[in-house]
Amino acid sequence: CRSSGDGKPAKFQPPPKPVIIDKQKQREERRFLSPEFIPPRGRTDPLKFYIERKDMIQRRKVFNIPEFYVGHVLAVTTADPYANEKTNRFVGICIQRGGKGLGATFVLRNVIEDQGVEICYELYNPRIQAIEVLKLEKRLDDNLMYLRDALPEYSTFDVNMKPVSRLDHEEVPVNKLQVRMKPKPWSKRWERPKYNIKGIKFELPEKKMKEAQKWSQPWLEFDMLREYDTSKLEDKIWHEVSEELKK
Amino acid sequence: MMPIWTKSGKKHAVTLLKVQDCHVLRYISKEESGGKTSKLLVGGKNASPFYKSESAMEIFKEAGVPRKQKVSTFNVTDDAIIKPGSTPLYAAHFRPGQFVDVTAKTIGKGFQGVMKRWGFKGQPASHGQTKTHRRPGAISTNKAAKVYRGKKMPGKMGNIYRTSFGLKVWRINTVHNIIYVNGSVPGHTNCLVKVKDSKLPTYKDCNKNPPFPTFFADGDEKLPEDLYDEEVFQFTDPSVTYA
Numbered sequence: 510c511r512s513s514g515d516g517k518p519a520k521f522q523p524p525p526k527p528v529i530i531d532k533q534k535q536r537e538e539r540r541f542l543s544p545e546f547i548p549p550r551g552r553t554d555p556l557k558f559y560i561e562r563k564d565m566i567q568r569r570k571v572f573n574i575p576e577f578y579v580g581h582v583l584a585v586t587t588a589d590p591y592a593n594e595k596t597n598r599f600v601g602i603c604i605q606r607g608g609k610g611l612g613a614t615f616v617l618r619n620v621i622e623d624q625g626v627e628i629c630y631e632l633y634n635p636r637i638q639a640i641e642v643l644k645l646e647k648r649l650d651d652n653l654m655y656l657r658d659a660l661p662e663y664s665t666f667d668v669n670m671k672p673v674s675r676l677d678h679e680e681v682p683v684n685k686l687q688v689r690m691k692p693k694p695w696s697k698r699w700e701r702p703k704y705n706i707k708g709i710k711f712e713l714p715e716k717k718m719k720e721a722q723k724w725s726q727p728w729l730e731f732d733m734l735r736e737y738d739t740s741k742l743e744d745k746i747w748h749e750v751s752e753e754l755k756k
Numbered sequence: 757m758m759p760i761w762t763k764s765g766k767k768h769a770v771t772l773l774k775v776q777d778c779h780v781l782r783y784i785s786k787e788e789s790g791g792k793t794s795k796l797l798v799g800g801k802n803a804s805p806f807y808k809s810e811s812a813m814e815i816f817k818e819a820g821v822p823r824k825q826k827v828s829t830f831n832v833t834d835d836a837i838i839k840p841g842s843t844p845l846y847a848a849h850f851r852p853g854q855f856v857d858v859t860a861k862t863i864g865k866g867f868q869g870v871m872k873r874w875g876f877k878g879q880p881a882s883h884g885q886t887k888t889h890r891r892p893g894a895i896s897t898n899k900a901a902k903v904y905r906g907k908k909m910p911g912k913m914g915n916i917y918r919t920s921f922g923l924k925v926w927r928i929n930t931v932h933n934i935i936y937v938n939g940s941v942p943g944h945t946n947c948l949v950k951v952k953d954s955k956l957p958t959y960k961d962c963n964k965n966p967p968f969p970t971f972f973a974d975g976d977e978k979l980p981e982d983l984y985d986e987e988v989f990q991f992t993d994p995s996v997t998y999a
Contacts, residue, residue, distance in 0.1 A: 551945075552945055552946065553945055553946075554774075554945075554946060556774070556932060557758075557772055560772070560929065560932065560934065561758060564991055567991040567992060568991040571991065571992065571993070571994060571995075572994075572995055588765065588995065588996055588997050588998050589998070590765075590998040595997065595998045610758065611758055611759050612758070612759045631759075631767075633759075634761065634765075634767070635761050635765065635989045635991075635993075635995050635996040636765045636995065636996050637995060638995050638997070
């Protein structure tokens with residue numbers, strides 16, 4: 510037994526309590542704030558964003574808008590007065606998420622009977638009956654507009670696809686697919702550094718790639734006036750939104 | 757500006773206007789002003805009293821109200837007179853379904869040429885044009901021997917009062933005093949704006965039961981936080997379906 514220096518009997522030290530790391534709690538810590546909640550930089554009164562956010566939260570309470578990124582395959586059913594069953598279902602890959610506030614949009618692309626179709630849906634449009642996420646995967650880029658100039662096999666998705674089951678509520682998997690393109694000319698010069706695309710397998714000669722680097726603007730990442738730090742805003746808005754949605 | 761959806765699924769763009777500390781400043785009777793109706797001077801947003809002379813501040817002292825950024829006159833009939841100073845004006849003075857005219861100073865563009873200011877076509881870019889691509893060209897005829905008054909020429913553009921008529925009020929927020937008005941409104945964001953009942957003959961009988969002479973907050977009527985027009989889709993309802 511241990512002898513203390515004072516000669517008094519040693520005080521009983523209870524063993525340290527085991528720390529239980531609850532995996533469920535860790536899972537909930539993963540935050541996702543939809544990008545349309547973050548207000549753009551400008552001279553508008555913050556009251557306008559607050560009121561818009563209230564409307565957006567109200568709509569989310571009634572209608573579930575799932576968490577999705579660019580590159581996910583979604584199925585959207587809208588109410589259509591001219592269709593047979595008054596509903597219209599479209600499946601496609603999300604190539605772009607734009608707009609802020611109530612006017613937020615996302616573009617779905619699919620190739621149906623050899624014809625490329627892109628539909629721009631508004632997230633808060635009351636005519637949307639359901640949004641289902643069929644396949645979860647993030648891609649290397651934020652903007653997949655280059656799929657228009659890629660081979661059509663990369664944009665075709667089965668209309669009656671079954672939703673791929675998701676095991677853990679952990680990380681969203683990133684698909685590092687390098688897409689092969691149709692021969693040039695393309696709708697935009699995707700090889701230029703302005704678009705900063707990592708998801709294309711450029712089969713262009715070295716000379717063309719070097720020439721494209723002439724248009725690079727390396728000073729842009731050091732421009733301080735372009736910095737828009739949204740971390741604190743995001744925190745505040747995330748807390749506000751999650752509290753409102755829990756009610 | 758925000759989108760708003762109707763129950764039939766159509767989308768309209770809407771401008772938000774906030775009613776900020778509006779008070780009635782003075783009553784001018786018909787004989788005093790010399791017009792056809794009596795007038796009421798109304799002041800808008802609160803501002804600092806230190807940047808104006810004593811004589812300018814007299815109106816505000818008389819009414820017992822802090823200095824207002826903008827003062828405008830409204831022609832009012834005799835039964836709609838409000839006592840100056842005590843009663844503040846709220847957004848609930850307007851009701852959804854009403855039609856409204858909005859006046860404001862347009863965005864100033866500075867000294868502008870004739871193509872931007874008046875929409876002239878200019879001249880071609882090539883085919884031998886010497887130093888003439890955005891000029892007005894001829895300004896009068898030979899026989900006139902003068903230039904007429906009001907000839908469209910380059911000059912200062914914008915920063916003048918303009919009105920958009922017949923804008924529908926879709927929704928009113930009584931807590932924050934916000935009016936949702938259809939379409940766009942002249943002026944930049946956060947500029948001061950004058951809202952009046954519409955003078956267009958098609959909307960003469962549109963106001964069914966407006967609060968007359970104005971909406972009093974300490975009265976008996978307790979309004980809900982949001983007042984919607986009948987056709988507006990409220991986000992508490994489920995999604996729109998076509999039966």
